[in-house]
Amino acid sequence: MIEHYFHLDFRHERGLQEQLRESLVHAILHGIFPPDEPLPSCRQLSQQLAVSRNTVALVYESLLEKGYLQSRPRSGYYLHPDYRRGAAPEPAREAAMPRPGAHAGGHEPSWSKRLQRQPSLRQGVLRPSNWRQYDYPFVYGQADPGTFPLQAWRRASRELLRAGRDTTWLGDAMDQDDPELIEQLRTRVLPKRGIRAAPGEILVTLGSQNALSLLAMLLMGPGVRVGIESPGFRDAWNIFGMQEADVSLHGVDEEGIVIDERLARCDYVYAMPSHQVPTGVTMSAARRTRLWSQVHRHDQVLIEDDYDADLDLSNHPPPALKADDAHGRVIYLSSLSKCLAPGLRLGYLVADEELVRELRALRRLMYRHPPLNNQRMLAIFLAQGDYDAHLRRFRDAQARKRDVLGRAIDRHLGACGYADGAGAAAFWLNAPAGVNTQKLAWAASRRSVMIEPGFRHFFEDAPQDQHFRLGFQAIAEDRIEPGVALLAEVMERI
Known part of the structure; x- marks a missing residue:
């Protein structure tokens, strides 16, 4: 009988139909139901799970429409033949049957000998x-x-899916970002940090860390020296090191990154002037001036990580260093999801158009672009004023x-x-x-x-x-x- 091996612990924060449907699909795909016997009737299953018969009937009908079940008049619901064939074999039988392509004397590859890099050896802040x-x-x-602003996010989702609205986000944009989001970044988000940028100078990323990875792959390698703060962001150290860059460590005091002769020998300087990680220190005006002077004098490029730009709790936060960049020497990184939902994983990068063009091409080789539905929904969320x-x-x-x-x-x-x-x-x-x-x-x-x-x-x-x-x-x-x-x-x- 089905009650011996089908059980469901309902969670109050999710709908009954959703949970029941999910559990039945899981049972179907894992061969739980006997292939030639009817599933429990609506009355039986509703009594067993203490839910209404109507709930069970609606779920069965939805699984019928999706092709998981078939209905037989006056007999009930049965597994669709496709899923009777696809039921998972029992472990003993699976072990006894050789896999297609297996050969006598065969063995698994030694991955440890094949790995050119081993990221798992690099510690993270876990x-x-x-x-x-x-x-x-x-x-x-x-x-x-x-x-999380759930109601406002739902409104943005409904607007995204509204009939008659532009649906270009459904397609593959190759290497392009959603133009509505780029416009919102350019006109609504960046001006708060004192930054003016053309559309071609903006790239949407899967967060600041993804931006660092793209930059490291494109700009860093053996013989390239990058200065970073210590204590600092552990995964910046990991990312630059993975590209075999020469990573130079520089202390942090109450004014920000310490500027000395060693820093002057770097090709790139990675810093967090707004709120340094992990100390939270904000770079002083005097230190910003010294850093600018050094960057210009020694032909350096500054990577400014403004990861928590929207999270600043001070009354009058200083503008981004990028705001004073008249010569394209600052690559600016920030996040759109830090104070909204970290799991959203959306950020952006602002830099010289020539560099952004190459970063866009590199991104295309990796994942083309961040999901356009998320980009467009965030654009709507921004445009409607809900983000502010x-x-x-x-x-x-x-x-x-x-x-x-x-x-x-x-x-x-x-x-x-x-x-x-x-x-x-x-x-x-x-x-x-x-x-x-x-x-x-x-x-x-x-x-x-x-x-x-x-x-x-x-x-x-x-x-x-x-x-x-x-x-x-x-x-x-x-x-x-x-x-x-x-x-x-x-x-x-x-």
């Missing part, structure tokens, strides 16, 4: 996949799902969280110093002498408190282990204070 289950997730770069409205609400909420976290740190973690980082979306702290933050993070996780130890942001052979980061985007405001208090308790005991 977090447990179950971080959302922590009571106090002080993680950085992740948003609270409750802040979301930003206002989002910044207000994040500013409150930042204030709460700052006060909690002062109250419970007074022995920890931290960078000012005004307007940044996290606090970068120094633990007291003798506290190893890797051990602290492990001990805190045992109490359902997640923090991010800072050692992986240092690229030297002996990274520092007294730093850690507390983000506040993903944690509820009322959990910040008790979470910091619990962290302080853990710190006292290790």
Whole structure:
């Protein structure tokens, strides 16, 4: 009987029909149902799962229309013959039957000998996949799902799919981006950062990290020197290193990246002047002037990562360095999804048109363009003013969280110093002498408190282990204070 091997735990946040349909399709594709027996009747399955008969009937009818089932008069619903043939074989039979193309003495290839590069050996700033289950997730770069503007996003989706609307996004655009999104970037987004750009100077990417990968593949290789901040963005170090570039490490102080003779010998300088990762420091006006002077004097190109341009919580953020770029010496990167939905993975790049043309050609060889439906829907979302409205609400909420976290740190973690980082979306702290933050993070996780130890942001052979980061985007405001208090308790005991 079917009840022996079909079970469903309904989740309240999803529709009953959707979940039942998904589970039945899964069962069909995995050979769960006997091929020559009828499926349970609507009455039987509705009783077993405690749902209405109408719900089951509608799901069966939809599977009939999609070709998974066939109906026999006065007999019921059966598997379609295509799926009776395609049922998964039992494991024992599968193991006994040789695969097509198998040969005596054959063996699998040795991939370790074939790999020209091994990205898995390069450390990243990782977090447990179950971080959302922590009571106090002080993680950085992740948003609270409750802040997503679901209703406004649905309106943009309905407008995208409205009959009679332009449907060019359904096609393959080869190497082109959605012109509506480019126009919104050019006229609505970039001017906020003081940047003026022509359409040919803008490239849509799958986020800032994707932009870095494209740039590294096109511009970097053996003999090319790129200066980066340390502590800094770990995956920038990884990406440049994968292209065998000569990566030069440069310290960060309260004014931003330290400028010295070593930096002058670089071909490229990668920096985050608005909010440096991980310290949150904003580059001072004096340091910006010195950096500009060096870039021009030594024929350098600056890669400006303005990853959180829309997330700045300060009242008067400085303009992007790109805003003062009269000679095309700045490649500007930013994200469109950081404070909307990090999983959306949409960003953009602004640079000289000649460079963008080559980047576009390289992107075409990799994935042509980011999905046009996402590009167009974001363009609609921007054009209708919903993005700006979301930003206002989002910044207000994040500013409150930042204030709460700052006060909690002062109250419970007074022995920890931290960078000012005004307007940044996290606090970068120094633990007291003798506290190893890797051990602290492990001990805190045992109490359902997640923090991010800072050692992986240092690229030297002996990274520092007294730093850690507390983000506040993903944690509820009322959990910040008790979470910091619990962290302080853990710190006292290790």
